[in-house]
């Protein structure tokens with residue numbers, strides 16, 4: 351940060367934390383978008399923006415009542431009636447398969463998949479399939495969802511996959527010997543591990559998708575005032591006290607929107623963005639061998655063959 355930026359940050363921290371906004375004016379009429387976890391927070395603001403641009407937006411959520419409330423608010427505000435709610439629980443592979451099956455039966459095209467849903471700081475718990483909750487929802491759930499929808503993305507190309515990761519990936523490791531935290535568990539680290547998995551998945555996916563006109567990029571949205579800290583009493587209070595230093599969900603959605611619509615990213619793939627620009631990936635996030643191993647371990651855990 352240069353001196354001018356420091357002075358700006360001290361004099362007007364609100365403006366500084368807001369970060370960059372997506373400047374693209376791209377229209378999305380005729381485009382079909384799925385956004386996971388779009389009933390609140392960053393996902394909801396991403397859905398609102400893409401609906402305003404004219405896309406058909408599928409809000410894929412586990413809490414249908416909350417999702418319907420978000421969808422009707424977005425429909426009323428944007429005038430776009432093509433904002434649709436579909437049931438998806440990423441903590442249950444049966445629900446993920448049902449969601450994909452229905453989507454593929456009902457929709458002919460898919461142009462943008464935004465893997466946004468996430469959990470953080472959960473007390474130790476497991477998904478319906480016995481995966482540690484952070485790794486299960488944030489990584490394995492989205493890995494399976496992407497696998498099930500990939501052919502439709504390829505048929506609809508040019509298409510984009512956007513994985514919402516985090517700066518927290520810098521603190522993560524892929525602990526192959528204890529992927530489900532059964533030997534040792536720390537809920538902060540479990541989140542970091544799952545966000546590193548998002549970065550590695552994006553890297554390997556982009557490599558495998560070369561030449562298909564389907565791109566895959568990851569991003570950090572910034573520190574955003576949202577419901578993400580709901581599992582920690584302390585963090586919930588800290589988030590409230592320091593809310594002035596956090597992005598609003600609209601500000602936090604800008605990099606997701608940028609990765610989904612920016613014309614200059616048409617053929618950009620395998621990258622990691624923050625504040626609508628390329629950002630530094632941790633050395634562990636650039637480890638191709640770990641990325642390949644995580645891919646095959648994920649396939650084994652999910653019982654799928656993805657070559």
Ligand SMILES: NC(=O)c1ccc[n+]([C@@H]2O[C@H](COP(=O)([O-])OP(=O)(O)OC[C@H]3O[C@@H](n4cnc5c(N)ncnc54)[C@H](OP(=O)(O)O)[C@@H]3O)[C@@H](O)[C@H]2O)c1
Pocket residue numbers: 386387388389390391392393410411412413416438439440441442465466467468469470487514515516517570571572573574575576577578579
């Ligand atoms: N907020 C930040 O500072 C920050 C920083 C870095 C990265 N991120 C990332 O940004 C993404 C969005 O987070 P956010 O801040 O907007 O948090 P949020 O307000 O808590 O939203 C998370 C969304 O994920 C959904 N979700 C959780 N578990 C799910 C499941 N099993 N199946 C389907 N959906 C599920 C939630 O649905 P319910 O409401 O039904 O639970 C909610 O819609 C996450 O991937 C997060 O890791 C956030």
